Amino acid sequence: MNMLGLLAHVVPATVDTPDIDDSTSFWRWDFAWEVLPQMLSSFLQVTLLVTVVGTMIAVVLGLVIAILIRLLPKPLSLLVTWIANFIRMTPIVVQLLVLFYGFVWMEPMTIALLVYGVHYSTYMSEVYRAGIDSVPTGQWEATTALSMPATRTWRRVIIPQALRSTVPSLGNYAISMFKDTPFLISISVMEMVTTALEIGGFTYRYIETITIAGLIFLIASYGTAVLVNRLEKALAYAH
Structure with a gap:
């Protein structure tokens, strides 16, 4: 899409170029209300979508990575750890560009969801690993003494206990994903800040x-923090 087409897509038809007097005003409420719907649309259709779907992918994949590192034979465990470290230590914008130019048949939004989900899964895997390591040794020994199957041990004993200590950190990474979405402009995905x-x-x-973009980020991040706090309390109460 050329620049004229991009601007036509982003800027509402009702937004007029301000005259000289208007441009000298520090703040115009009429203009702010005029562009608010477009800003919210970009937030809901791109920023929020990438964050929510990316977080879901990262939460599940991160747990899988943490379990594989613990259960696989050492050579394979080291390989998975090396791959996770490589992804985590590579800038997310580089990963976006590699997939964008290397997999030209993929839609930019699909690339965005995959990159953000996989990238943050490597961070969350470390959080899960710490949570799993914090489970008392006696819990592992008890499941062995009861001849509990491995799948049931992880599902009913280890993972629930590990989650109680990892929820705050997982929530922080979800909030961080919000703040990383402006990198999407590198693959021509118009998220909220780029729209602004x-x-x-x-x-x-x-x-x-x-200012509107900043306020929307603040509200979304605060709402996420509140939900994470409630989830943490619910898990503590369940214990």
């Missing part, structure tokens, strides 16, 4: 759009 910059560049008004 494009509208600002077209109308010569950045204060309103950037």
Whole structure:
């Protein structure tokens, strides 16, 4: 998509380029309300979608990685650890660009969901690993004494206890994913911050759009933190 097409897609038809007097005003409430629907649309359709789906992928895949590292024979465990470390230590924008230019048949949004999910799964796997290691040795010995199958041991004993201590850190990574979504512009995915910059560049008004983007991020991050806190309390109560 060329720049004119991009601007036409991002900027609402009702947004007019401000005149000289308008451009000297520090804040215009009418302009802020005018662009708010477009900002919310970008947030819901891209920023929130990538964060929610990416977090779901990362939560599940991170747990799988942590379990594999513990159960696999040492050579394979070291290989999985090396791959996870490589992904974690590589900038997420580089991973986006590699897939974008190397797998041209994939949709940019599909690439975004995969990269964010896999990238953050490597961080969450370390959180899970610490949670699993924190399970008392007596719990492992008790399941062995009871001849409990391995799958049931993990499902009913180890994972529930490990989750109680990992929920806050997992929530923090979900919030971090929100703040990393502006990197999506590198693969031509218009998330909320990029939309704010494009509208600002077209109308010569950045204060309103950037402030709105910041407030939406703040509200979304705070809401996520509240949910994580409630989940942590619920798991503690279940214990």
